[in-house]
Amino acid sequence: MVVxxxxxxxxxxxxxxxxxxxxxxxxxxxxxxGGRVWSETTRAGALVxxxxxxxxxGQHHLQGWADDLGVTTFPTFGDGANVEIREGRRxxxxxxVPTSDREGSADAVAALLELDLLAHEVAPGEPWTHPDAIxxxxxxxxxxxxxxxxSAAARAMITTATLGVFGAEPCELSLLYALAxxxxxxxxxxxxxxxxxxxxxxxxxxxxxxxxxxxxALGDRVVLDAPxxxxxxxxxxxxxxxxxxxxxxxxRPWRVDADRVVxxxxxxxxxxxxxxxxxxxxxxxxxxxxxxxxxxxxxAVYERPFWRDxxxxxxxxxxxxxxxxxxxxxxDDASHGVLMGFLAGHEDxxxxxxxxxxxxxxxxxELAAAFGPVAGSPIEVVEQHWSAEPFxxxxxxxxxxxxxxxxxxxxxREPVGPVHWAGTETATAWSGYIDGAISSGLRAADEVTAAxxxxxxxxx
Amino acid sequence: MVVxxxxxxxxxxxxxxxxxxxxxxxxxxxxxxGGRVWSETTRAGALVxxxxxxxxxGQHHLQGWADDLGVTTFPTFGDGANVEIREGRRxxxxxxVPTSDREGSADAVAALLELDLLAHEVAPGEPWTHPDAIxxxxxxxxxxxxxxxxSAAARAMITTATLGVFGAEPCELSLLYALAxxxxxxxxxxxxxxxxxxxxxxxxxxxxxxxxxxxxALGDRVVLDAPxxxxxxxxxxxxxxxxxxxxxxxxRPWRVDADRVVxxxxxxxxxxxxxxxxxxxxxxxxxxxxxxxxxxxxxAVYERPFWRDxxxxxxxxxxxxxxxxxxxxxxDDASHGVLMGFLAGHEDxxxxxxxxxxxxxxxxxELAAAFGPVAGSPIEVVEQHWSAEPFxxxxxxxxxxxxxxxxxxxxxREPVGPVHWAGTETATAWSGYIDGAISSGLRAADEVTAAxxxxxxxxx
Numbered sequence: 001m002v003v004x005x006x007x008x009x010x011x012x013x014x015x016x017x018x019x020x021x022x023x024x025x026x027x028x029x030x031x032x033x034g035g036r037v038w039s040e041t042t043r044a045g046a047l048v049x050x051x052x053x054x055x056x057x058g059q060h061h062l063q064g065w066a067d068d069l070g071v072t073t074f075p076t077f078g079d080g081a082n083v084e085i086r087e088g089r090r091x092x093x094x095x096x097v098p099t100s101d102r103e104g105s106a107d108a109v110a111a112l113l114e115l116d117l118l119a120h121e122v123a124p125g126e127p128w129t130h131p132d133a134i135x136x137x138x139x140x141x142x143x144x145x146x147x148x149x150x151s152a153a154a155r156a157m158i159t160t161a162t163l164g165v166f167g168a169e170p171c172e173l174s175l176l177y178a179l180a181x182x183x184x185x186x187x188x189x190x191x192x193x194x195x196x197x198x199x200x201x202x203x204x205x206x207x208x209x210x211x212x213x214x215x216x217a218l219g220d221r222v223v224l225d226a227p228x229x230x231x232x233x234x235x236x237x238x239x240x241x242x243x244x245x246x247x248x249x250x251x252r253p254w255r256v257d258a259d260r261v262v263x264x265x266x267x268x269x270x271x272x273x274x275x276x277x278x279x280x281x282x283x284x285x286x287x288x289x290x291x292x293x294x295x296x297x298x299x300a301v302y303e304r305p306f307w308r309d310x311x312x313x314x315x316x317x318x319x320x321x322x323x324x325x326x327x328x329x330x331x332d333d334a335s336h337g338v339l340m341g342f343l344a345g346h347e348d349x350x351x352x353x354x355x356x357x358x359x360x361x362x363x364x365x366e367l368a369a370a371f372g373p374v375a376g377s378p379i380e381v382v383e384q385h386w387s388a389e390p391f392x393x394x395x396x397x398x399x400x401x402x403x404x405x406x407x408x409x410x411x412x413r414e415p416v417g418p419v420h421w422a423g424t425e426t427a428t429a430w431s432g433y434i435d436g437a438i439s440s441g442l443r444a445a446d447e448v449t450a451a452x453x454x455x456x457x458x459x460x
Numbered sequence: 461m462v463v464x465x466x467x468x469x470x471x472x473x474x475x476x477x478x479x480x481x482x483x484x485x486x487x488x489x490x491x492x493x494g495g496r497v498w499s500e501t502t503r504a505g506a507l508v509x510x511x512x513x514x515x516x517x518g519q520h521h522l523q524g525w526a527d528d529l530g531v532t533t534f535p536t537f538g539d540g541a542n543v544e545i546r547e548g549r550r551x552x553x554x555x556x557v558p559t560s561d562r563e564g565s566a567d568a569v570a571a572l573l574e575l576d577l578l579a580h581e582v583a584p585g586e587p588w589t590h591p592d593a594i595x596x597x598x599x600x601x602x603x604x605x606x607x608x609x610x611s612a613a614a615r616a617m618i619t620t621a622t623l624g625v626f627g628a629e630p631c632e633l634s635l636l637y638a639l640a641x642x643x644x645x646x647x648x649x650x651x652x653x654x655x656x657x658x659x660x661x662x663x664x665x666x667x668x669x670x671x672x673x674x675x676x677a678l679g680d681r682v683v684l685d686a687p688x689x690x691x692x693x694x695x696x697x698x699x700x701x702x703x704x705x706x707x708x709x710x711x712r713p714w715r716v717d718a719d720r721v722v723x724x725x726x727x728x729x730x731x732x733x734x735x736x737x738x739x740x741x742x743x744x745x746x747x748x749x750x751x752x753x754x755x756x757x758x759x760a761v762y763e764r765p766f767w768r769d770x771x772x773x774x775x776x777x778x779x780x781x782x783x784x785x786x787x788x789x790x791x792d793d794a795s796h797g798v799l800m801g802f803l804a805g806h807e808d809x810x811x812x813x814x815x816x817x818x819x820x821x822x823x824x825x826e827l828a829a830a831f832g833p834v835a836g837s838p839i840e841v842v843e844q845h846w847s848a849e850p851f852x853x854x855x856x857x858x859x860x861x862x863x864x865x866x867x868x869x870x871x872x873r874e875p876v877g878p879v880h881w882a883g884t885e886t887a888t889a890w891s892g893y894i895d896g897a898i899s900s901g902l903r904a905a906d907e908v909t910a911a912x913x914x915x916x917x918x919x920x
Contacts, residue, residue: 138602142598143600169862271731272732278848280812282812282813285751288752294745350867385741386741387741387744393748403632
């Protein structure tokens with residue numbers, strides 16, 4: 001069995017296939033495992049998560065891995081007041097929704113509730129089965145916001161929330177897709193919350209750890225630095241070719257033959273593998289219509305989480321500017337201070353040409369506006385500009401525009417002969433999250449074992 | 461100099477680079493030239509154009525090639541009445557817009573005029589410079605139609621027109637993109653017309669001929685069956701690797717080194733080349749957000765164009781069903797009859813799994829409903845299902861959704877070091893048409909010669 005990709009989805013598939021007694025080779029393009037989850041200790045000694053980092057209620061697959069591997073969590077810091085930047089002015093608020101514009105605040109809460117009611121009717125795994133699927137898929141979330149949300153302040157809040165969740169502008173997303181995505185994580189409100197929501201807790205030692213430990217257990221089965229270039233497939237057999245670095249330091253094609261393959265990489269990068277025979281038209285059209293969001297995570301490291309002294313949570317919600325959302329990403333022991341901001345959607349693309357230094361300058365100016373001049377002079381700034389990452393090309397997740405789910409959605413998980421699909425985008429719950437990646441790998445492994453006549457397992 | 465792709469854009473670039481005295485190698489993935497233009501003589505002896513086939517007023521680049529190469533044209537047949545299928549019933553009409561619903565007819569004309577007025581203000585080459593670009597790009601054409609077009613019949617007509625022009629549903633297209641595209645061909649109305657519009661004339665001998673003759677003149681410089689897999693690039697140098705068929709019948713990597721490369725393939729397939737270093741984030745995000753439309757061309761061949769005897773033009777406009785638009789594609793001498801229908805957008809994707817036979821059955825039933833039972837029994841049916849074509853993966857053109865042009869548009873033609881971009885999607889006039897492909901190749905060749913310090917030519 002071959003698994004393409006050693007992110008959480010691929011590792012989950014591999015782990016379950018090995019448990020079923022199958023031979024497995026995992027081919028990973030990068031020199032590390034974890035995919036969109038990557039923890040790194042910076043020069044200044046701060047442990048930062050460049051990608052996925054949180055765990056929240058209901059993420060049982062991820063919690064199960066953490067429990068199995070003895071990885072512990074701690075609450076995302078959220079004590080004190082949040083900063084709101086609205087029309088260039090700074091306000092403080094507590095709770096989920098900024099309050100400086102009372103009408104906007106009420107409208108935003110009403111809009112979130114309305115979205116949650118709509119989302120509740122959409123089946124996350126198969127949104128195209130909704131009775132009004134065509135109509136919901138024809139609209140964008142942005143179109144819905146323009147027609148349903150009265151105040152400009154509330155529209156800006158929903159936009160900021162969308163940028164944080166999807167790395168995309170509301171106009172880029174099909175309403176049906178946004179609703180299914182929200183329902184997959186419980187509700188839109190749940191996706192936005194720290195306490196009680198998707199950002200509730202963080203991992204001691206970083207979110208990549210479980211991937212590293214599972215990969216260690218898989219041992220030589222995981223081959224790093226081996227980007228897959230082609231997949232030949234026929235009934236009951238595949239030949240997967242990767243560009244592997246040989247001991248003499250050169251890249252050479254390396255072929256692995258197997259019964260089946262689980263492709264566990266983002267849809268946008270699946271199209272970059274040459275399939276022979278080519279994938280069916282509808283499958284390829286789906287892949288062409290699943291672009292990654294645009295997101296950069298910027299971490300600023302300070303001697304101390306100084307904002308806590310002033311009763312601030314470190315969280316920022318802004319209606320304009322580059323960093324629309326900021327979180328306190330300091331370690332549990334607060335041995336130093338870390339602020340993490342998201343640069344997302346349009347702003348992230350506009351600043352692509354500015355480079356790391358240009359983005360840092362913009363981010364620090366905005367952090368200083370939120371937390372005072374000292375925030376503008378951190379010990380260190382590090383960023384991860386995901387759209388420049390050759391094996392992900394954006395983040396955090398695929399952003400489906402209008403018409404895609406109803407036109408191509410049924411091809412999302414449907415195997416093509418011996419080729420199976422995993423990855424968080426294929427998850428029926430928590431799509432876009434680490435939890436969805438893990439469950440998708442389990443589901444793909446179950447497909448493979450069922451196809452081979454092995455008993456289908458439960459759980460894990 | 462390397463050119464990737466021997467469609468009209470790549471051949472135009474190559475022709476102009478050779479004229480400037482440069483060494484050129486054109487690498488073409490397929491065993492033929494022409495790209496999205498492909499003429500074939502069927503078993504029954506009919507010459508059909510599987511892709512681009514028409515020429516209209518204002519397409520000076522294509523007309524210039526035809527004149528140079530002595531290829532002649534003839535009017536698209538349009539005498540007599542057109543068939544309208546509305547709510548399952550058949551009506552006859554003349555002119556551009558179906559008339560069975562008078563209010564719908566008037567509304568559709570008004571909507572086309574309004575779109576043309578809006579389009580006139582959008583610069584086709586750089587729509588992101590429009591003062592309201594962000595607002596126009598945030599909406600879809602579908603959203604505009606829903607809010608601006610009163611009658612259901614008119615909305616259906618605009619949808620059918622959109623399917624014919626873009627191979628996409630109105631909801632898939634940014635309004636800004638649709639307007640720029642229309643302006644690039646004069647107006648939306650011009651894109652829809654046969655006489656006086658983009659479908660005015662056809663080529664004796666098919667539309668691929670000019671490509672074939674230009675390729676013949678380029679001789680050994682054009683290498684077929686050589687899909688490019690990677691492009692390494694640095695200041696002033698590129699190494700392009702293709703999978704070439706060697707004389708022993710095996711595919712082996714074959715590297716061509718050059719000063720610069722012109723990539724003249726659709727954006728959706730550009731992402732499938734491994735660029736080293738990887739392309740900038742914004743450029744890649746553009747490529748991820750430029751999916752091809754979905755279109756299948758189905759040709760039904762008959763002994764005679766029997767519909768002409770009944771005073772019918774052979775044209776059909778339908779508000780539902782698979783074939784929304786049908787044209788008379790018989791040869792100039794009417795030695796046999798050919799009806800050609802477009803299967804586009806959602807319907808084309810839904811019918812992907814039905815295969816050639818399934819699509820033919822659906823198409824023949826609808827042709828019989830329009831032209832009587834005899835239309836259901838042709839001598840031959842041939843199709844080209846473009847989304848299954850591995851080196852195009854859809855058609856006729858890239859379909860940009862909301863937010864793409866304003867977010868990523870400026871990356872469309874911007875060279876990345878020694879890598880230049882051609883292809884009809886990059887054209888500043890007649891984007892999506894053969895004419896735009898030719899002008900894009902000329903523009904890219906001019907960029908290359910200017911970068912090398914060669915005199916910039918005019919015209920050609």
